[in-house]
Amino acid sequence: MLSALSHSGAGPWLGTWPEWATQLAQGVFVLSIFLYYRYRPTPLEGQAFVRLLRQLLMGPGLLALACVGLHLLERLAKDQPVFGSNSLFFSSVYTLNLGLFVIFLARTNYAWRALVLFRSSARLQREWTVFEILLGATLLFRLGGINPPGYIGIPIVVGLGLYGIYLSGHQKWVAYLSQREKWRAVLLQAGLLLGVLIFVQYFRLTQADPQLIAPQPQHAFLLLTAFFSAFYALMGLLVTFFNLPIADIIEQRRNEILRLQRLTQIIQRGQTSVEVYHILLESAVQTVQADAAWLDLDPSHARVDVNEATFYFNLMPDQAGELRERLGENNLPEGDFITNDLQLRPGFVGSPQRFRSLLQLPMRGLHYNYGMLYLLKIEPHTFDREDLNILQTFTSQAVLSIENLELVRTSLENQRTQEELKIASQVQESLIPKNLPTDNWFEISSHSLAAKEVGGDFYDFLHLPGRRLAVIIGDVSGKGVTAAFHMAQMKGIFHSLMQENPLAKNERDKFPAPSKFMAQANAALVHCLEKSSFITSSLYIIDYEQGGFVYARAGHCHTLYYHALREEVFYFDSAGLGLGIIRNESYEKHIKNQFYDYSPGDVMVIYTDGIVEARGEGGAEYGEDRLKLRLEESYFQSAEDIKSFILADLNAFTYGYPIHDDQTLLVIKFKSAQPLPLP
Amino acid sequence: MKVTAQPSADTLTLLLDGELDASSAIVLDTELAKPDILEYRKVLIDCAKLSYISSAGLGVFISHLQRFQDANVKLVFFNMQEKVFNVFEILGLDALMTIVPSATEAEAA
Numbered sequence: 012m013l014s015a016l017s018h019s020g021a022g023p024w025l026g027t028w029p030e031w032a033t034q035l036a037q038g039v040f041v042l043s044i045f046l047y048y049r050y051r052p053t054p055l056e057g058q059a060f061v062r063l064l065r066q067l068l069m070g071p072g073l074l075a076l077a078c079v080g081l082h083l084l085e086r087l088a089k090d091q092p093v094f095g096s097n098s099l100f101f102s103s104v105y106t107l108n109l110g111l112f113v114i115f116l117a118r119t120n121y122a123w124r125a126l127v128l129f130r131s132s133a134r135l136q137r138e139w140t141v142f143e144i145l146l147g148a149t150l151l152f153r154l155g156g157i158n159p160p161g162y163i164g165i166p167i168v169v170g171l172g173l174y175g176i177y178l179s180g181h182q183k184w185v186a187y188l189s190q191r192e193k194w195r196a197v198l199l200q201a202g203l204l205l206g207v208l209i210f211v212q213y214f215r216l217t218q219a220d221p222q223l224i225a226p227q228p229q230h231a232f233l234l235l236t237a238f239f240s241a242f243y244a245l246m247g248l249l250v251t252f253f254n255l256p257i258a259d260i261i262e263q264r265r266n267e268i269l270r271l272q273r274l275t276q277i278i279q280r281g282q283t284s285v286e287v288y289h290i291l292l293e294s295a296v297q298t299v300q301a302d303a304a305w306l307d308l309d310p311s312h313a314r315v316d317v318n319e320a321t322f323y324f325n326l327m328p329d330q331a332g333e334l335r336e337r338l339g340e341n342n343l344p345e346g347d348f349i350t351n352d353l354q355l356r357p358g359f360v361g362s363p364q365r366f367r368s369l370l371q372l373p374m375r376g377l378h379y380n381y382g383m384l385y386l387l388k389i390e391p392h393t394f395d396r397e398d399l400n401i402l403q404t405f406t407s408q409a410v411l412s413i414e415n416l417e418l419v420r421t422s423l424e425n426q427r428t429q430e431e432l433k434i435a436s437q438v439q440e441s442l443i444p445k446n447l448p449t450d451n452w453f454e455i456s457s458h459s460l461a462a463k464e465v466g467g468d469f470y471d472f473l474h475l476p477g478r479r480l481a482v483i484i485g486d487v488s489g490k491g492v493t494a495a496f497h498m499a500q501m502k503g504i505f506h507s508l509m510q511e512n513p514l515a516k517n518e519r520d521k522f523p524a525p526s527k528f529m530a531q532a533n534a535a536l537v538h539c540l541e542k543s544s545f546i547t548s549s550l551y552i553i554d555y556e557q558g559g560f561v562y563a564r565a566g567h568c569h570t571l572y573y574h575a576l577r578e579e580v581f582y583f584d585s586a587g588l589g590l591g592i593i594r595n596e597s598y599e600k601h602i603k604n605q606f607y608d609y610s611p612g613d614v615m616v617i618y619t620d621g622i623v624e625a626r627g628e629g630g631a632e633y634g635e636d637r638l639k640l641r642l643e644e645s646y647f648q649s650a651e652d653i654k655s656f657i658l659a660d661l662n663a664f665t666y667g668y669p670i671h672d673d674q675t676l677l678v679i680k681f682k683s684a685q686p687l688p689l690p
Numbered sequence: 691m692k693v694t695a696q697p698s699a700d701t702l703t704l705l706l707d708g709e710l711d712a713s714s715a716i717v718l719d720t721e722l723a724k725p726d727i728l729e730y731r732k733v734l735i736d737c738a739k740l741s742y743i744s745s746a747g748l749g750v751f752i753s754h755l756q757r758f759q760d761a762n763v764k765l766v767f768f769n770m771q772e773k774v775f776n777v778f779e780i781l782g783l784d785a786l787m788t789i790v791p792s793a794t795e796a797e798a799a
Contacts, residue, residue, distance in 0.1 A: 488745035489712070543719075543749035547781060566781040588782030592752050601782060620745075 028484070038150050041113050041232065046115040055125035060184050061192045064199035067122050068206070071115040078108045078213055105217055112210045116233065119203065119240040126247070129179045135181065142174055149231040170229055175239035179246040189265075190258035193251050194613060200248040202263075207241040242379035254632050261299075270294040284314045284413050291409040292322050292384070299398045301386040303366065305331045308374075308382035314417060326387070329585060334364060334385070338371075347372045347399055351392040367391035370398060374406045381410055432464040432492075439465050439495055442502055448472045448480055452555045453684055454650035458658055459675040460621075466673035467494025467503055468619045473509050475522055478555040481509055484567065485548035486619040491542070494673075500539055501546060504532050525550040526604045527565030529590065533565075533602075537594045545591040549617065552678075559608040565590050568620055571638060573646040575612030580643045582635065583607075611683035614646050614653060621674035627664040637664070650680040693721050701732040701797070707739040710747030718747070722754045728761040734796045738769035743777050751787070764788065766797035 055063050085104045130135055149171070152164075188196055254261075273290065288306060296304050303326040310317045318514050323331060341358040343350075348371045366387040374381040384406060388394065439461075447455045459468055467487030475481055483505050487497040508523055508531050515521040523531065528550055534548065547567040553560040564570070566589025569582040588601035609615075616638070625633040638657065645656040654676060661674075691714030692707040704721060708714065727733060751765070758765050762786050765790045770778070790796050 486745075488749055543746070543753035545745070545749065545752060545781075566783075568780060586782060586785060588786065592755070592783070592786065593782070594756070601785060 026447060032132065040110070041352070042147070044113050044117045045147075046579060048121040051121070053125045054118075054122050055129065058184075058187050060126070060188060061195050061199070063122055063125065064196055064203070067119060068199050068202045071118040072203055072206045074111040074115045075209040075319055078111055081108055081214055107168060108213060108217075112214070112233070112237075113296065115206065116236045116240055116516060119207075120446070123240065126184050127178055127243075129184045131181065131183075138272040139178065142171075142178060144237055145171055145174070149235060152231055164231070164354065165582045168235065171235050172238055175235065175242060179239070179243045182247055182250040185247065185250050185254055186261065187252070188254075188258070189262050192256050193255055193680055196251045197248055197255075200244045203244045204241060204248065207237060207244070211241075212465075225440070267298055270298060271404060271408060273452060282416075284416055285319065287409050287412045287416070288313075288315070288322055291405055292324055295384060295386060295402055295405055296324050297395065298401060299370070299386055299500055299553075300388075301370075302389050303330075303387040305385050306382060307453045308334070309380060312376070312379050313381045314413065330364065334366075334369075335361075337362065339437070343371070345373070345480060347403070349369060349394045349396075351394055351552075354391070365389055365617075368393045370394045372399065372402050372406055374410050375514070376410045377416060381413060423640050429500075430546045435492065436461075436464045439498070439504075442469065442499060444471055448474060450478070450480075450482075450555075452478075453480070453553070453638065454678075454680045454682065456650040456654040456678045458654055459673070462621070462670045463491045465492055465495035466490060467498050468621065468673040468675040469498045470617075470675055470677055471502060471505055473506070475552065476511075477510075479557075480553045481619070482551045482677070482679070483548060484617050484619065484675060485546055486621075486673070486675075487546050488544050488568065490672065497540060497544065497546060500536070501532070501548070504535050508532065517663070520553070524604055525552060525561055526599075526602045529565045529587075529602045530599045531564050533590045533593070533598045534596075545587045545589045547620075551615075552615075553609075557608075558610075559606060561604050563587060563602055563604055563607050565602055566592070568618055568623065569635070571616035571618075571635075571642055573612075573614035573642055575610050575614075575646075580639050580646065609681050611681055613681045614642065614650075615679040616653075617655070617677040617679070617683075619673065621670070621672035621673040622661065622676055625661060625665045625674065626668055626671060627666075628668075633661060650678045653680070654678045691717060693717050695721065695731075700785065701734060702727060702730045702732070703734040703736055705736045705739065709742040709744075710741070710750075711744040712741060712746035715744075715746045715750045719750045719753075722750065722779075728757070728763055730763060732764045732766060732799070733758065735765070735767045736769055736793070737767055737771065737774060740774055743774050748777065748781060748783065755786070764799065766790060766796045766799050768793055773796075
């Protein structure tokens with residue numbers, strides 16, 4: 012570049028270079044500088060517009076200063092013929108300045124590109140590319156030695172100039188500046204404009220200088236880019252400048268959005284309700300620029316301590332107390348409310364307090380109000396509906412966060428309860444005998460199902476000396492946890508009462524007879540059953556040596572029995588009162604022992620009312636009759652198969668309907684004694 | 691479940707209509723727990739429209755049984771459907787409470 016131009020400056024020691032070479036070198040230089048900046052990463056980082064402008068002014072802008080400096084130097088040199096040829100020096104300076112100008116223009120242009128294309132549409136991006144290509148084409152004018160006549164050249168240049176003006180209209184970025192940034196942008200753009208002017212002025216001066224021997228520069232291209240750079244800067248400056256008066260409103264809106272975002276983010280971070288209230292108050296105050304504020308919360312709903320139920324901003328509690336009292340006395344509306352002449356309100360006339368404007372806003376939740384927000388300003392006539400609207404968004408967001416926190420808390424609690432119920436269910440499971448008694452003279456099969464996690468049904472077995480077996484079944488009134496507690500108690504009572512009595516004279520009296528057991532159990536339960544609860548139970552003590560059993564029924568479901576010799580299925584019919592109904596000695600009168608002799612092949616079906624009262628289609632109950640029919644059809648099978656047969660029928664009957672009550676089913680089948688296998 | 695009270699001189703008749711289960715037991719309990727109910731000589735329970743009674747329902751009567759006895763108030767059930775009577779009978783309550791077939795017998799009791 013330098014060489015080409017200085018050559019044309021006719022240094023005697025370099026010979027004469029043809030003019031086209033200079034032109035070509037100039038063109039290549041311009042093109043390469045522009046292409047270099049074109050393919051550099053965009054100078055705009057995020058939304059750092061001011062930074063971009065500052066870099067522009069500090070970088071290429073300073074080039075203008077260099078240009079001025081060189082110019083001054085050249086002026087000085089003019090009168091001191093230190094250099095061989097003034098003309099040569101002058102041309103060198105001119106060429107250097109031209110180079111600086113090109114760099115300045117390239118950087119500015121591509122900085123403007125970043126701004127023009129900020130948030131642009133695809134169409135605008137295409138338009139910009141076209142602009143670049145057209146500008147590039149003007150380079151060819153000189154290179155190709157084409158010097159179009161004025162009537163063609165001027166319209167082209169003017170047309171491109173208009174295109175540049177059109178592109179300069181894209182100043183969206185200005186909207187994203189804060190007020191302070193706008194001021195800075197105005198100054199920086201003015202600085203840039205000054206830079207362009209300095210260059211332009213320099214070239215205007217030098218162009219006319221007779222000493223200039225250098226060939227004409229790329230006139231059209233430089234003119235157009237300089238025009239575009241200057242015009243865009245000018246437009247930007249004007250747009251920014253005229254935006255200044257409304258900058259604070261735009262900024263306020265932006266801040267409102269930011270604050271709202273902050274509130275929203277708190278929900279996700281799962282912070283405490285106190286923090287939410289703090290941020291609400293702070294955001295509200297900042298948004299409407301209140302001088303003071305306080306937030307009254309309802310401790311019963313707002314999840315705060317009674318002592319922490321009020322949040323203050325720039326206000327003493329007693330001041331708030333006085334205002335609250337005055338407001339309360341004057342029956343102001345309970346909902347949202349603005350007054351801009353508080354000092355004129357009845358009750359406030361002559362009040363020493365200094366606030367003139369008040370905004371009152373309830374924090375409404377889905378079911379109840381969480382509290383009331385009060386904002387105060389010293390100046391009168393300062394609140395408007397707009398403030399109320401944005402604050403309402405804030406309070407709803409805060410309420411949403413609080414309710415969300417509450418939901419999270421409850422769901423955690425529920426989870427914990429579920430876990431505990433699971434444990435309770437496991438504990439209860441362990442109370443139900445897993446290993447059923449086995450012997451060669453009977454078969455037992457059992458089934459139990461709780462309607463909820465835990466239930467009130469129970470059964471148990473106990474081997475007694477002399478080939479005897481105690482079988483107990485019971486049902487606690489009610490369901491769920493309460494019933495489960497009583498069920499566990501009943502199991503404890505069973506095992507403590509069925510202890511060998513060492514004082515008994517008779518072998519048979521060592522263990523309580525069923526009726527005695529029921530009377531004792533009833534006496535024990537008086538201390539632990541609530542008044543409206545009762546337990547039904549049946550206890551059987553089966554004696555293989557005697558081939559019979561004795562039982563007592565305390566209000567429990569009648570036992571279903573298959574009599575093998577008579578080939579008959581029937582229900583035992585015996586009287587007996589449930590446990591916990593009569594809570595004194597007289598209970599003994601209501602319970603009796605029943606004796607029964609069994610034969611091999613007899614089947615006993617013991618169950619709780621959850622079986623016979625199970626509901627099927629149309630609310631119909633399974634019923635005793637249907638149970639009896641099933642035994643008539645299956646008595647010849649093994650105990651396990653009889654149980655499965657009955658359950659299959661029960662499940663078919665209740666299919667699709669929920670279980671209402673705990674279900675227990677025991678099937679005992681007596682067998683003719685087989686000799687015990689030899690060990 | 692609906693409970694209708696029909697007071698007369700010395701008798702209170704309670705008409706039960708529907709299913710007496712855990713949820714409706716509360717309604718009946720409130721009725722029976724009223725202190726002035728003990729001022730009657732007799733409390734008659736008309737079970738004609740009582741279609742089902744659960745253990746919670748029975749629990750209500752059981753919990754007030756002693757209180758009525760102590761205050762010398764007679765509790766009489768009548769018009770009981772067979773299915774409901776069956777529940778009373780299985781639990782052994784038929785031996786403990788007065789259950790009669792009809793209103794005439796209930797008034798005479």
